[in-house]
Amino acid sequence: MGLFDFFRTTEWRVDAATGRHAAQISELHGENFARGWSVGEIEALMTGGGTVTDILRSRAGSSRIDGFALSRVAGGEAELLSIAVSSRRRGKGGSTKLLAQHLARIAAAGARRVVLEVDEDNEPALRLYRRFGFDEVGTRPAYYARRDGTRGTAKVLARNLG
Ligand SMILES: CC(C)(COP(=O)(O)OP(=O)(O)OC[C@H]1O[C@@H](n2cnc3c(N)ncnc32)[C@H](O)[C@@H]1OP(=O)(O)O)[C@@H](O)C(=O)NCCC(=O)NCCS
Secondary structure, three states: OOHHHHHOOOOEEEEEOOHHHHHHHHHHHHHHOOOOOOHHHHHHHHHOOOEEEEEEEEOOOOOOOOEEEEEEEEOOEEEEEEEEEOHHHOOOOHHHHHHHHHHHHHHHOOOOEEEEEEEOOOHHHHHHHHHOOOEEEEEEEEEEEOOOOOEEEEEEEEEEOO
């Protein structure tokens, strides 16, 4: 990061992902979730049809991905499978820009409702989703295998689109 970048607010851009982004998405996913996704799994999800994948980048450093969001869309409903922002780029509004554009793209792909699961202890993610108007519609006890061997309860959140 140069001196100029340090003093200005990050301007984010969100774009549709392509296959060449799969390796960086896999890496980012692995840094953030106990159960990683291989590059092959990400590629299969992205090319299998019925998925919407977006990437977050800063305008300054366009070759590096700072975040991604991946959803599956079917029958008018979307499932947000994964969203993450790289740890060193958080707290700069990137997740807000990413989720806003991702929800718009999901709606454009035909979804009228979006559901997701989130660890009940994941305060940053819960705050993000509440800010976007998601409501809790259920729980899944002992759903997440955590790195420390314990299991976490998932909250199921949903909101309508459009
Ligand atoms: C969830 C995630 C994408 C949010 O991105 P972010 O850049 O941290 O987003 P923000 O900085 O806008 O923070 C979101 C909210 O959490 C709050 N927050 C940030 N870090 C926090 C912490 N350690 N504890 C409590 N709240 C925190 C922020 O204040 C903000 O609250 P606000 O909306 O009321 O202002 C990011 O934290 C992430 O990638 N986490 C790891 C992957 C993950 O858990 N994904 C969600 C899976 S369902």
